Amino acid sequence: MSKRIQHGIKGQKPFIPYLFILPFLIFYAIFFLYPAFYSLVLSFFRYKGYGGASFIGFKNYENLLKYGTMWDCLGNTFFYFIFSFIPTMLFSFILALLVRSRSARRFQFIYKPVIFLPQVCAVVACSLCFKIIFGERVGVFSQILGKSIPFLSDTSLMRLVVVILLTWRGIGWYFIIFLSGLTTISDDIIEAATIDGSGTISTVFRITVPMMKPTFMLAFITNAIGSLKIYTEPNLLLAQNYDPPMQVAPYINLIVNSMGGGQFGMACAAGWLLVIVILILTILQLKFFGNGEEA
Amino acid sequence: MKKTLAVLISLLMAVALFAGGSGEENAGAAAVSSGNVWDGDPVTLTMMVFPTTANYENINAEFLAANPEIDRKVDVEVVLGGSGDGDVAQKLRLALAAGQDVPDLIRLNYTQLPEFVEAGVLEPIGAYVEPYEDDIIEAAKGVMQYKGEYYAFPREIKPKVWFYRADIFEECGIDPYEVKTIDDFIAAGEKIREKYPNACMENYNVPAQSYDLMMLLSGTDGSFCDEDGNYDLASDPDVRLTFERIKKIHDSSVNSSVIEWSADWAPALNSGELVSQLIGGWFKTDFMNFGLEEQKGKWAIAPWPEEIRAGSDAGGAIWVIPKDSKNKEVAAAYIAELCFNPEAARIIYDETGIIPALKSAQADPYYNAPHDYYASSLGPVNFETLGYLKVYPFTPASSQEITIAIQYLNEYLNETMTLDEALMAAQTDMQNQIGNPYF
Numbered sequence: 001m002s003k004r005i006q007h008g009i010k011g012q013k014p015f016i017p018y019l020f021i022l023p024f025l026i027f028y029a030i031f032f033l034y035p036a037f038y039s040l041v042l043s044f045f046r047y048k049g050y051g052g053a054s055f056i057g058f059k060n061y062e063n064l065l066k067y068g069t070m071w072d073c074l075g076n077t078f079f080y081f082i083f084s085f086i087p088t089m090l091f092s093f094i095l096a097l098l099v100r101s102r103s104a105r106r107f108q109f110i111y112k113p114v115i116f117l118p119q120v121c122a123v124v125a126c127s128l129c130f131k132i133i134f135g136e137r138v139g140v141f142s143q144i145l146g147k148s149i150p151f152l153s154d155t156s157l158m159r160l161v162v163v164i165l166l167t168w169r170g171i172g173w174y175f176i177i178f179l180s181g182l183t184t185i186s187d188d189i190i191e192a193a194t195i196d197g198s199g200t201i202s203t204v205f206r207i208t209v210p211m212m213k214p215t216f217m218l219a220f221i222t223n224a225i226g227s228l229k230i231y232t233e234p235n236l237l238l239a240q241n242y243d244p245p246m247q248v249a250p251y252i253n254l255i256v257n258s259m260g261g262g263q264f265g266m267a268c269a270a271g272w273l274l275v276i277v278i279l280i281l282t283i284l285q286l287k288f289f290g291n292g293e294e295a
Numbered sequence: 296m297k298k299t300l301a302v303l304i305s306l307l308m309a310v311a312l313f314a315g316g317s318g319e320e321n322a323g324a325a326a327v328s329s330g331n332v333w334d335g336d337p338v339t340l341t342m343m344v345f346p347t348t349a350n351y352e353n354i355n356a357e358f359l360a361a362n363p364e365i366d367r368k369v370d371v372e373v374v375l376g377g378s379g380d381g382d383v384a385q386k387l388r389l390a391l392a393a394g395q396d397v398p399d400l401i402r403l404n405y406t407q408l409p410e411f412v413e414a415g416v417l418e419p420i421g422a423y424v425e426p427y428e429d430d431i432i433e434a435a436k437g438v439m440q441y442k443g444e445y446y447a448f449p450r451e452i453k454p455k456v457w458f459y460r461a462d463i464f465e466e467c468g469i470d471p472y473e474v475k476t477i478d479d480f481i482a483a484g485e486k487i488r489e490k491y492p493n494a495c496m497e498n499y500n501v502p503a504q505s506y507d508l509m510m511l512l513s514g515t516d517g518s519f520c521d522e523d524g525n526y527d528l529a530s531d532p533d534v535r536l537t538f539e540r541i542k543k544i545h546d547s548s549v550n551s552s553v554i555e556w557s558a559d560w561a562p563a564l565n566s567g568e569l570v571s572q573l574i575g576g577w578f579k580t581d582f583m584n585f586g587l588e589e590q591k592g593k594w595a596i597a598p599w600p601e602e603i604r605a606g607s608d609a610g611g612a613i614w615v616i617p618k619d620s621k622n623k624e625v626a627a628a629y630i631a632e633l634c635f636n637p638e639a640a641r642i643i644y645d646e647t648g649i650i651p652a653l654k655s656a657q658a659d660p661y662y663n664a665p666h667d668y669y670a671s672s673l674g675p676v677n678f679e680t681l682g683y684l685k686v687y688p689f690t691p692a693s694s695q696e697i698t699i700a701i702q703y704l705n706e707y708l709n710e711t712m713t714l715d716e717a718l719m720a721a722q723t724d725m726q727n728q729i730g731n732p733y734f
Contacts, residue, residue, distance in 0.1 A: 030452070046730075048388070048414065049388035049391070049392050049411075050388065050392040050414065050416070051414055052413075063727050064726060066727055067724065067728060068724070069699075069702065073647075077707055091646040115406055117483060131557075131558060132558050135557065136552070136553075136559050137553070137562070137563075138559055138562060140559050150552075152554065153500065153502065153552075153557075193713030217327060219659065235391055240504075240555060240556040240557050241555065241556045242505070243698065244502070245509065245699070245701075245702065245705050246701075247702070249703060257695060257698055258695075258728075260694050261728075261729065262310070262410055262692065262697075263692075263695070263728070264387065
């Protein structure tokens with residue numbers, strides 16, 4: 001038996017499985033590993049995207065860390081992440097619980113598409129609609145309240161509008177993820193808990209939530225990674241002509257601005273700083289979930 | 296073995312890093328063919344534009360239909376470069392890095408010209424301009440050159456033009472030519488408000504518009520850095536003056552809170568809240584695109600108040616030919632015809648409203664006729680404002696400089712920073728993020 005494990009079934013070539021995954025490995029190496037390494041190398045150069053490049057060591061990183069706007073943009077990104085993360089997760093989980101409940105379960109075919117709809121709508125279309133809804137004068141809220149509210153010109157309100165858009169769009173997606181997580185919990189377990197005298201709230205916190213730990217981990221990590229790379233929503237919503245003001249711009253705008261200014265080296269360095277931030281956050285989340293041991 | 300492999304991969308990466316970019320130097324200007332450039336096998340020219348291809352598809356089709364000799368030789372494929380000049384510049388950088396798919400003709404703004412000329416990737420086009428040089432107005436020549444050499448064909452020269460409600464100005468007895476200073480401008484607005492209490496003359500707000508900053512700055516001798524690329528805007532009196540002028544209008548009683556390009560802008564122009572706009576000549580098309588039928592015949596144009604009338608918005612829109620273009624000679628000859636041929640100029644005017652930068656057009660009744668939409672003819676004022684055109688000394692890093700300057704102009708307008716703090720912070724950021732724009 002041990003011989004068979006070592007050498008495979010008689011007549012089978014041990015490298016065959018590797019051959020099957022070779023196309024993926026080749027594409028992964030060419031289209032992910034190579035560009036990633038290339039950008040890491042570029043981050044130590046002053047390079048405008050064409051022509052020659054000059055080695056400048058850690059200067060790009062040093063300049064970025066001393067650049068106040070970099071910290072502002074990182075702060076904006078964390079604001080968008082945290083303030084959309086909490087309501088998105090909370091509402092989507094509550095909605096998933098409600099749709100999964102016995103009384104609402106048979107109408108799932110109505111609720112599910114309705115709740116998921118914002119996720120299907122094109123982000124450009126949604127952003128443009130929000131731009132009109134939150135218009136300072138012609139906007140819905142300004143019209144209802146009968147006064148101008150500078151949703152798209154006051155920096156604190158501008159950020160809030162982005163959070164509302166992110167939450168509105170995100171709920172449908174995480175609702176589906178949580179709903180699929182809930183389906184993995186057998187009705188028998190819930191029934192047993194009810195027979196043992198557990199109330200609804202107690203069942204949710206003592207049975208459902210612990211059993212959905214792997215689902216939460218997936219949702220939290222993917223949300224964090226996606227949110228830290230946010231670009232489209234704030235740019236579409238807050239830019240009136242070209243770019244949004246840097247006071248509300250997310251971190252990715254730094255990278256885009258550097259590239260627009262012909263500073264590819266600086267853009268690469270900014271990208272790698274973001275990788276480090278995402279890595280730290282992911283490790284913290286994994287630690288929080290106990291490295292997904294119960295997954 | 297593993298170490299050897301790692302070293303080999305690293306070497307490969309390093310070689311690849313430099314292999315793509317070095318590009319061959321292409322000496323000298325594109326030589327004008329001794330024979331007829333329209334002879335020989337047909338070629339397809341790729342023309343990269345923004346923000347839409349429709350205009351130039353129509354223009355090319357109409358121009359080629361009217362010129363069978365050129366039509367036999369040239370087929371023009373208009374490709375979209377993005378929504379703005381920044382997108383096109385980015386596409387050009389990527390094409391240059393890849394060394395393939397470099398368009399033959401590229402629409403840019405003058406803002407980007409220094410970067411690509413300094414990098415040596417654009418074709419000098421002096422030989423193609425020479426036959427038309429006497430007919431090109433002086434203002435346009437400034438936008439076609441960098442450091443004294445021709446590198447660009449003029450698509451649209453962008454002087455500063457004051458759009459105003461002719462009916463209201465007349466009713467209130469205000470002659471825009473008598474409005475000489477910013478104080479006069481504010482006083483004129485206050486006079487209008489006696490009759491129309493909600494009327495405003497401008498809307499300089501946060502977020503500030505980069506073209507507002509650059510139109511005002513280009514009229515002065517100010518710049519963000521000196522000729523050697525040392526950022527010194529914190530001590531530049533003209534940059535300071537420009538910030539102060541914007542703040543003065545922003546804080547005045549005749550400034551509306553409407554944000555430009557927001558959903559509130561067109562309604563404010565339609566309702567009579569905004570009775571004037573200090574803006575670029577290009578606005579004539581955007582304004583008509585708002586579709587404000589009620590405003591037809593009510594708006595006219597004039598030069599900006601004398602104190603601030605010099606300058607331009609990014610100089611203008613230009614056409615450039617990359618050295619890596621496969622059809623440089625044909626591309627240069629074609630775009631020269633399109634820019635300087637009087638018949639082509641009329642086709643472009645009909646399609647886009649762009650008035651040609653030609654002396655011969657100045658007296659042409661075609662451009663001086665009453666306008667269908669505006670209360671006055673656009674031609675005479677357009678040519679007058681071209682006389683006040685002054686181009687800001689853009690650097691290869693201008694787009695980044697402007698982004699940083701706008702960031703701190705917003706802080707100054709919001710009063711979260713004093714003027715000194717804002718200028719110093721902008722200078723520090725430019726030094727930090729750009730270093731020296733010429734290196």
